[in-house]
Amino acid sequence: MITGGCLCGAVQYRLTGPLGDIVHCHCETCRKTHSSAFSSVAAVADEDFQILSGVENLRYFESSPGKLRWFCQACGSHIYAKRAGTAHLILRLGSLDNASLTADNTPCERSHIWVSQQANWYRGDAELPVYDEFEPVTDG
Ligand SMILES: [Zn+2]
Numbered sequence: 001m002i003t004g005g006c007l008c009g010a011v012q013y014r015l016t017g018p019l020g021d022i023v024h025c026h027c028e029t030c031r032k033t034h035s036s037a038f039s040s041v042a043a044v045a046d047e048d049f050q051i052l053s054g055v056e057n058l059r060y061f062e063s064s065p066g067k068l069r070w071f072c073q074a075c076g077s078h079i080y081a082k083r084a085g086t087a088h089l090i091l092r093l094g095s096l097d098n099a100s101l102t103a104d105n106t107p108c109e110r111s112h113i114w115v116s117q118q119a120n121w122y123r124g125d126a127e128l129p130v131y132d133e134f135e136p137v138t139d140g
């Protein structure tokens, strides 16, 4: 079972269902939030995400109207984001426990998005598709 948590260990979670494909988001909001070149994220259905401990440590920042970014108040690790009216959350993959990942439960990297706002000093990744903003919506 996939597990994860924050840097200080107060917030621990587990997934009882699958993780969606991995997307690396370069939007300015993600860069500033994580203070890094990009944020690696994947979708998890609400019912498949279970906080095991530290829920009292979770705080949020509303980075755009209706979008809450949840983090540990003690260590600052961002855990997930949630947009109002959706049935899934966007997990911050840096919080995953490597030891819980196997060949069977680890999703594949799909793309880099919002590269129109990419850090000037980031030299890019030639192996994955890149999109100026969100991935184009496709059927299915
Ligand atoms: Zn913490």
Ligand SMILES: [Zn+2]
Binding pocket: 025, 026, 027, 028, 029, 030, 031, 039, 114
């Ligand atoms: Zn972003």
